[in-house]
Amino acid sequence: MFPLVQRCCFRTPFKLQKLTGPSLLLYGRKRTTVSSLSLCLRREVCLLSRSPSLNSASVYATKLHAFHTSLPFFKKKTPKAETKDSGILKRSMKSLKESPKPALYLSLAGLIPFVSVPLSMAIQGTYYPELAFAQITYGAVTVSFVGGMRWGFALPEDSPAKPDWLNLANSTIPLLLAWQALLFKDTTSGAVMVVMALGIALHYDVSLLPAYPRWFKVLRVMGTVVMVLSLLATAALKTMLEEQLSDSRNKWQNTK
Template sequence: MFPLIQRCYFCTPFKLQKLTGPQLLLYGKNKTTWSSLRLWLQKDICPLSRSPSLNPVSLHATRLQGFHTSLPFFKKKTSKESESKNSGVLRRSMQALKDSPKPALYLSLAGLIPFVSVPLLMAIQGTYHPELAFAQVTYGAATVSFLGGMRWGFALPEDSPAKPDWLNLANSTIPLLFAWQALLFKDITSGAVMLVMALGVALHYDLALLPTYPRWFKVLRVVGTLVMVFSLLATALLKTISEMEQSNSTNKWQNTK
């Protein structure tokens, strides 16, 4: 019933829609008979009802188009945009690194030499030296302890933005505990992994959790931490390779017997 009413209503000419009930009766009387009104309706209304542009389906589609709104389109970042963004971040980081005081920059880079030299020397010689690996772990424990104690020196002055509260002072001792635990391990691999965890905790404190340092120092801390972590992991990898070679040689020697 509703489609029929809707069809008749929307297919009726605009003039006829304006007519009220009495006016419609009067209009029929002026034509003398209802048959003339019926003929007029058949002549003017029916062709419109057969028009494909005003059928219920097209009318419903037209209404929907009026309320149609496209979903938000999230444009995917192209490779060029991501590369430009990464290059911009790298450029700003290098600029911040260049703005760092020269003594802090040179001493920090010099402090990375014992980390890098140990796995590099063993890789060049093609042999694993347990003494050099233990010396690297010991130096790493001392470095982690220094990074933890540095927070105390930053928080103690009266005009410092970091307060000497439990958050700053107690968290500074956690990397020290990790370093002490690394020295207790007899296995170099376990000690190296413990130092990697300690370096990650110290870096998290300096960048995110506790009051931040200057930008140049944060960049310097990230670079130094990455170099120390990869050096320790390289030493652990060289130790694993050396143990595998020794086990293979021992198995071959036993098989020859």
């Protein structure tokens, strides 16, 4: 009880209260000790109260010190997140260089029919539906070829892939999508269907089914990206060039 009264009435420092509190409790039964201690505390409080400037200065210095002091975890510099894109790109290019030359050159040559169709349309400024359908047909044949590679990889006895439903049946799903693309009269719908078939075939080869060599996976990813972009470019050119053709026809009819 006495320490509480001492804090409220005399406003003594916390350290002084902490030191005097146990002594007061220990000798609380002796009135003379309590009275002498209270007189000493009053004298010290009076001495402290005589120098208000000193007290205010110390409080101000303490506040400044607390203001300029930060917690330890704020001073620690957060490490910068290391980007792994450059490392992945370097490893991919290295594995691509390690690929057999016939596989690399034949794969690059197989991309020429895909790239040449939208490139020729963009240069001439005219949409050719026959070329667009030929591109879709070539994409369907490519999807069939990729599915056949999975069968050829799984059939040998010493192959890491087993000739089970997962390896053989999943190879036919992109083939069915590619066949469906040839049945569309609209070349845009056929191009979108071939893009879906190429994406599913790539997902099977890279993620789900037993892994090919790393150089082949990099080659598959690069080839699929080029084929998909070529098909989408042809579909976009169809929309743009047909709109320009319709606008020119309308202008020509208005001039008449």
